[in-house]
Amino acid sequence: MTDATAYDFDLFVIGAGSGGVRAARMSAAYGAKVAVAEEYRIGGTCVIRGCVPKKLLIYASEFGHEMADIAPGYGWTFEGARFDWPTLRDNVGAEVDRLSGIYARNLRNSCVSIIQARAEITGPHSVKLSTGETVTAKVILIATGGKPYVPSEVPGIEHAITSNEIFLLDALPKSILIAGGGYIAVEFAFLLKGLGVDVTLLYRGDTVLRGFDDDVRLHVHGELKRKGIRVVTHTVLASVEKTETGLISHLVNGQTVKTEALMLAVGRDPYSDGLGCESVGVARETNGAIKVDAFSQTSVPSIYAVGDVTNRMNLTPVAIREGACFAATVFGGTPMAFDHDTIATAVFSQPPTGTVGLSEADARAKYGPVDIYKTTFRPMRYVMPNEETRMLMKLVVRQSDDVVIGCHIVGPDAAEIIQAVGIAVKHGLTKAQFDATCAVHPTVAEELVTMKDKWVPPIL
Structure with a gap:
């Protein structure tokens, strides 16, 4: 490789999302001269139109249930409470703006040059910007993330929205059909129902959250229905018809669903089209995912890729860690x-x-x-309000050495609990070591160290 002084930059990053920003800042800390190009807004999917705004909407969606169904059991009553979508939308937007600004400031403080333009790779060491300028770099990193998949073959699909647009609606629809059964579809089904929208979930399979443990899938599916969300399975969209009052979604099984809005959450594609991959020989999978080795290097030695554009494990923390490993390497x-x-x-x-x-x-x-330990119970928090939400906890233990190789939780604070349990599972703790850990009482998490009896399937 030619000496780095022959190039404008040591590293040129395409995409200022979580993975690209981490790679840029760490590489600069190692002494590299770095630039990052972003065609939309700094922060990427997670900050701008993903994890962060979605979690804020989820918080908002829980208040109605808390006030109406939980608080009265503890002596609290709320009169005249009302929800205002524009206030929530604008407050979420302001927080997104704040975080995007922090990302930009951190890049500048790390001496990373920010280029607000689209970039296309024109050679192993060259990038052309939408401004017309060509920039050279010793190493190029692709970190452009992913985008919602839209089934363009479905007539009328242009009337649907995706998770990109849901945060910007002028008004919440009174009713919505959500197509999909993955985590994005499930999360939006719950949160929109909590905000007062009549929700129907459409899924081609039999039970939501394909790829998760079957007990988790059944538990979440049951909670969807218990919350009043209509779940239609074993069919998909055939066509979408726009009317004066909303949309009619025609399904392949002959059914129709009338709603004010239709949201697509049927998967995400790597955002790699138009980057110039073909012209420089960067190999891709059939779905557009950029092929990389264990060190995130593509088929072109000077070009690397991290995050959702590689379709390895599409999670923000994973993209961040991949970006960090790239910089260190x-x-x-x-x-x-x-x-x-x-x-x-x-x-x-x-x-x-x-x-x-x-x-x-x-x-x-x-x-x-394997040995299975699992329990379902009503958390203490829900006993006095007589709320029927139940908790699921499950441990999967390898019989050969007693190592806990899986932990699955559905219930209050499950996301917080699993972060700590992930340490134990990642590092191979045994069920005996779980059992030797003293419980914290009264908590729901104590069940993880008090489940003693192996689960035996019922005799049919």
Whole structure:
């Protein structure tokens, strides 16, 4: 590779989301001259139109249930309470603006040059900007993330919105059909229902959250229906018809669903089109995901990629860690590959879901015999209000060595609990070590160290 002084920058990052920003700042800290190009807003999907604004909407959606159903059991009553969507929308937007500004300031403080323009790779060391300028770099990093998948073959699909637009609506619809059964679809179904929208969820499979443990899937599916969300399964959209009052979604099974709005949450695609990958020989998967090795290096040695555009594990913290490993490898002198195994994650359903490690089915397929410990119960918080939300806790234990290889929780604070449990599972603690840990009482989490009896399936 030619000496770095022959280039404008040591590193040119395309995309200022979580992974790109971390890689840029750390590389600059190692002494590299760095620039980052962003065509939209600094912060990427997570900050601008993903995790952060979604979590704020989830917080908002829980207040109505808390005031109407939980608080009276504890002696509280609320009269005249009302919800105002424009206030919430604008406050969320202001917080997103604040965070985007912090990301930009941190980049500048790290001496990273910010270029507000679209970038296209024109060679192993060159990038053309939408301003017409061409920039050269010793190393190029693609960190452009992903985008919602839109089934363009469905007639009338242009009338639908995605998770990108949901945060900017002038007014909440009175009713909505959400197409999809993954975590984005499930989260928005719960939160929109909590904000007073009549929600129907459309899913091609039999139970939501494909890929999660079956007990988790059934538990969340049951909570969707218990909250009054209509769930239509085993079918998909055939066409969408716009009317004076809203939309009519025609399904392939012959049913129709009339709603004011339709939201698509049927998957996400890597955002790699138009980046010039083909012209320079950067190999991609059929879905557009950029192929990389364990060190995030593409088929072109001077070009790397991290985050959702590689479609390895599409989570913000994963993109951040991949960006950090890239910087350490390329500019820090310490080759480092991120371990994608046993990563804790959460679905902000209501109640939330936390999971780490293998599902029961995957554990049996990989290791053979496993022991299962699980319990369902009503948390203390819900007893006096007579609220029927139940908690699920499940441990998957490898029989050969007693190691806990999976933990799955649905219930209050599950997302917070799984972060700590993820440490134990990641580092191979045994069920005996779980049992030797003293419980914190009274908490829901104490069940993780007090489940003694193996679960035995009922005899049918």
